Amino acid sequence: MSEQEFEKQGENQVRAWTEDWCKFAREALSVNLDKEQEAILSSVQYNPRTSVASGTARGKDFVTAVAAICFMYLTPKWRGKELIENTKVALTAPTDRQVKNIMMPEISRLFNRAKRNGVLFPGRLNAYDIRTDNEEWFLTGFKADEHNHEAWSGFHAVNTMFAITEASGISDDTFAAIEGNLQGNSRILIVFNPNTTIGYAAKSQKGERWSRFRLSSLSAPNVLAKKQIIPGQVDYEWVKDKLELWAKEIRPDEFTEEEDDFEFDGKLYRPEDLCRIKILGKFPKVGEDSLIPEQWIELANQRWEKYHKTYRVNQYPGLQRIGVDVAGMGRDSSCFVHRHDNIVSKIRKKNSGGRANHMEIAGAVKHHLDKDKRAIALIDTIGEGAGVYSRLEELGLVEQIASCKYSEAAKDESEEPLTDVTGQYKFANMRAYLFWAVRDWLNPRNNQNAMLPPSPSLLEEATEIKWKFQSNGSIIIEPKDEIVKRLSRSPDEFDALANTFYPATVSAPQNLTGLFF
Template structure:
């Protein structure tokens, strides 16, 4: 157990009173890790760093994308040492009954030995100077206790040696991973195998790339997500040294001058991550996004939809619905349906009213085709909303649903949406984008591009999407290119699934709502479509 001592401050009447006081202090630290870091370790964390520690205390998965010198390694050390000392439990006989193991890892041995472990040592020794005696022996790569089942250790993440992770089964287990974008997905697969019981994983990294496990952690629903922006660092805000070692005002000024372009206020575009600093607007380069803003580089030219467009649509949706006490939409409903079958878990319905996607509805089929159930659900919507239209993917599993709805008498209100068919109108004319310049290899490419044009802020469609991390993750993974004849084609679904780990079911359901037939003229769409 850890002990504390403050001589000359307070005298206790008995050893029991002294022990009781210590137990109350330790209990308060267990309940509030930031209090432990402040009082026991003497560390000065800023507000963003404190929020990260609080997340690690309460959430199994925390991911932090960070700008340069923003204190990501220091806050990682604070969280790791807090987990090490505040999660073990002992019985009345002072026997360890809930052990704790902490693993610190990074892509290189240098990062572990020269960056991570010195931060741990700094905190351990600071506590000792403050009269808080933390158990264990501090070594170059670890803190070892007398009980071999309670320790902190650091080592290089070797993608060829997954057995290195095999000894980390414990009641309380934490993996703190710095420079996480440089670690392979296979290694994270090995780490995932140990995430059970009271486990934690903390990823910290500079967002150098938009692919890989670390990048996905900033997009998925499983994670508590944070971003450390150098512009909001205390030293920068106060223009003086508040926290030693963190980024300072002069560094930021230099990077703005060299990595950004001044722009006028009428040139500001949110999708470009334009920002205001000291009264002037700037447009950042990719290196500024990564090193200062803690953001991913701007999406590549072959990516269909930038993440910023999705976030803007989600923000509009949230603002629109926050001012309404009930759900009502004046425009007609078009229901996009992506039907599950064997080997897939969910069917997805997308409810779009002109520029607003009200919601997505997912039903779990457990990999068993549920055609009649899906047909019944769609029929119920059509029966209760006589202006509604359903657009169903009829390549594969959706064909049976479409046929059943036709049998039920809805042939004029259901659309057979075939991705493989030609991207032509009912008058056999090539379908184009909003500018009239681009033509498409097939209907899939047309529909996917229609979503792109709908979300593109330049087209002023005021698109609104309900916040959904899975949809965002799907949308920003899709790539496109020009064919030799100049038409746009979307990459094969199999290629997307390899990167994403699943099908783009939500995005497909949304894309289906843009099917170009004359019966949908009443449904709003970007100019140039339908």
């Protein structure tokens, strides 16, 4: 083979690796990733933000190191010998020990394994970094110091990656500093054990900006095979032993998805919080003051996906109720939630550009009401929604619209107090009733068979809302300002969903079928 042919072959090989990072990991690094780890690596290749919540010894730090090496050596671009698109990779963790003794040894093993395979990476391997002859191309690791945000100031590059392990132990202020560097072809990969439900890492598992993964010990190859397949990963005996300590064995008649009950080795278990965190890779059970547990949303999403995969429907049974939350100044989108009895067919957002556009929103509502003469639109008329409601009245749609005011008393059309599904709880105002109605609808114990299309933003909103009892025994929801403070935005999708439970009836013709798409 001539030198020119050899160089061409090398270029083709690098091109193939650049197009498929999993191929690079197998061939250049000789690593054996399981299917879930490969999915995480592919996410880092294509998505700006990847979040991984993981059980113990599930290989999260290893796949993070693989992703960092891939980014380091597959993203720079050259013109001849000139580096024209540089790359910088930062590895960080809450402590220096985690960087030096956990993350960098993984990097070192991969670097040296490639060398043994005949793949010689440019750069010198040191205790905390890989330095090349080009000062604008490097990988470095250091402790995330919340008091030293200047440490992040040098990470402006064409290709920039931040790989963060034990991310739940890093402050929101530090993440804010990192966020300032996410420009151009940037990546952020955060991996963590989900030991707390608050903070940046926890929010990443709910936010729509993120590609999200959960690594459960129950699905680890060593556990499934009951033998060592991938050295260093969690094994069957460890899981079996820890279930005796961290989970309760239950009978089949006690099994409920609401409690995240699961089957392992022919037995049924109910997890305690340590089991949820260290084995299932899930957050601890929500506090008693949280309105909606995350697992209720996930179950509703699963039912929705199964229903649509099974029936491939374009028509839904039952009366259509359209919850409308109208955007005003400073908010980007108005939200529409279309619910047909137990099925939310879709959640739509209409961009407003941060300005109120009553006529356009009224036109959108009218379009759907004209399409389905049995439908009713339930519009939040506190604030911007009042203008939309008035315009729809002018258009002669009074029989198909209802004004939803959160501050009004929680009473039905007969002026009787509204209660929860058990008839036991009463509510401080209409907002509390509507929010609790969503909770009752989603609660698996109530057998409502709720179906929701997957929406990371709705998941984030629903799981942030808190409630409490007043001194008179009625239920009240925390002020909206408190929710906005934690979310950094308004819970518009949840508000629109709650509006669909407003106790209003429709007097439009009843002999027509439901909504068609």
